[in-house]
Amino acid sequence: MRRFAQILPLALLVFGAEPAAAERLVVSLSNHRVAVTSNFVGEELVLFGTIEPEPPARALRPPYDLVVTVTGPRQTIRTRRKQRILGIWVNADSREFVRVPAYLAVLSSRPVNDIANPDTLRRLQIGLDNFLLPQRIGSDFADTVRDDPFRRAFVRLQTQQGLYRESATAVTFLTPTVFRAAVPMPAAVPTGSYGIEVELFTNGALVARTNSALDVIKTGFEQYVADAARDYGLLYGTATALMALLIGWFASIVFARD
């Protein structure tokens, strides 16, 4: 079942939705490497692109709609629901979302529901409602219906943190064939490899697609500390404890009044 869930969307892409060549997308990202440093408060990346006829002699077919889907590194995240038990609120029920993107942005030039029909959107996984978010249900993996309460809560909480978003205004057409997409990177952006999928629609049909990628990395001191904490826990803990002793000792010298 798990294999199937992974292969299904791929199979659909290969066999079901291969666009006939008439347009070609050329995109360029302002920065392929986002460095998270100690004063990182988030930043905005810009994706520029043009729509080229393919082969060059062919006529373009505007108006176009564009959807940019940015997916972050995969994580397994548990969504828990509190329930009142014996008068207090306790985490009683939970669902595990397996290998879901830690960051997911669906940026488009119009609301996705106006761009194509629901079946197409579902098949291409366009929009937060249609993106595949597999849950572990017992020993099985499946994405449930879009109004499953745990799925909705998961998407809502990720959206509140700025990690998931759907924006119908983030892609703007500068001319009918030149576009610009603003990709927001919040302060709490997870580190890792990000994939960018750019899909071009006209009259409700996918006509061209391309992709790009970027990396979010912690640099300098932050990276050093995070790596040390993960890889050398004991040493890191000892160093932190020694730092505590040093500061305590230092304070007793500075403030000694006798």
Add this chain to the structure above:
Amino acid sequence: MQIYLPIADLPVNVFLVLGMGLAVGYISGMFGIGGGFLMTPLLIFIGITPAVAVATVSSHIAASSFTGAISYWRKRALDIALALMLLSAGIVGTAIGVWLFTELRALDQLDLMIGLSYVTLLTVVGATMIYESWRAIMRTRHGMPATLRRPGSHTWFHGLPFKLRFKRSKIYVSAIPVWAIGLVIGFLGAIMGIGGGFLLVPMLIYLLRVPTATVIGTSMVLTLVTMASATVMHAATNHLVDAVLALILMVGGVIGAQFGARTGQKMRGERLRLLLGLLVFAVGCRFAYELVVKPDDLYSLRYVRSE
């Protein structure tokens, strides 16, 4: 000025955290406690997960109790023999606490456990302290001296075997209650992110009849070693200690403690205990309120692993 915390994985304002360190340090210096029971809830309040808060605060308490222990050592006001006895049990308690902490985290019940422990412990201890100090204040008002140490008044556990003599504290007690106290403090420290000074001091005074002269210094040595080992254990097993956050808290904490200690020395003992009791009780009620009142959001997320 924002700074990015590498383990808590979020940016915080340096001056806010430094200010929290100063404020809690002031209170801890005033009452001679570590202040973990105030610091952990404050960190949770600014958005740091309870797990990271508990693990990080342990290193902050280690720093402030080391400062305290040094100054008591200079005044020869600590009982090393008693501290070592408490410690041998304290480290075992800490190890059990860190293990249970890891297990509860996997079961999604860590936040509940932290909340429940805070409610029970803080309300009970706070209420007891308020009652005891109020009575002491009333007694002095009626012209009777407030006495803590009543020589010759023995409780049941003075009959227990394995008796040991602690010269500096001038007490002769069984090793069993000493061990039990050390175990409980070490355990609670690891689970709740508290040094346990506000529990240990009354336990040593009322149960073991340790004289007030050596009690705070001895308690600080115990707090220091249990919290330093909790830091190492939390870092080694759960990878949750944020050294950057810890550093900011420590710097604020040790400075605040110096000013707090000056204020504390000007106040009368029972007044100080009444104030501390009220503070402890209020924090306990705050936690109770959170558990009982319907939360704004019934759902919460927990990161399990990267793929």
